[in-house]
Amino acid sequence: xxxxxxxxxxxxxxxxxxxxxxxxxxxxxxxxxxxxxxxxxxxxxxxxxxxxxxxxxxxxxxxxxxxxxxxxxxxxxxxxxxxxxxxxxxxxxxxxxxxxxxxxxxxxxxxxxxxxxxxxxxxxxxxxxxxxxxxxxxxxxxx
Numbered sequence: 113x114x115x116x117x118x119x120x121x122x123x124x125x126x127x128x129x130x131x132x133x134x135x136x137x138x139x140x141x142x143x144x145x146x147x148x149x150x151x152x153x154x155x156x157x158x159x160x161x162x163x164x165x166x167x168x169x170x171x172x173x174x175x176x177x178x179x180x181x182x183x184x185x186x187x188x189x190x191x192x193x194x195x196x197x198x199x200x201x202x203x204x205x206x207x208x209x210x211x212x213x214x215x216x217x218x219x220x221x222x223x224x225x226x227x228x229x230x231x232x233x234x235x236x237x238x239x240x241x242x243x244x245x246x247x248x249x250x251x252x253x254x255x
Contacts, residue, residue, distance in 0.1 A: 120171040148172035
């Protein structure tokens with residue numbers, strides 16, 4: 113089961129702790145993006161990964177998927193900010209904030225509210241709010 117979100121098609125079933133969709137096939141758990149790739153393109157050659165060009169871990173749109181090596185995956189992490197947590201958001205399985213929360217936080221911070229008040233209100237750390245403020249995380253949310 114999936115739902116369109118922009119150009120992405122997001123998996124609506126269960127997720128790993130890292131935020132990837134997962135499905136059961138043949139008695140095994142498989143990444144939903146890997147299953148989507150195999151449904152359209154056939155078996156994934158050994159040693160290759162299914163990479164998201166959209167960087168949305170929930171996405172199963174095969175137009176956003178490509179095969180790559182572990183090195184390709186590591187290069188993606190470095191170039192798009194994944195290694196610094198910039199991919200985190202609602203697509204991450206452990207998120208506490210929603211995009212709506214983050215928009216409200218960004219607007220209020222621009223208006224002069226304190227970071228501490230939001231940390232307490234949303235049950236996150238002060239550094240988490242600071243990361244939003246300086247664009248280290250949730251940078252894809254515009255206000």
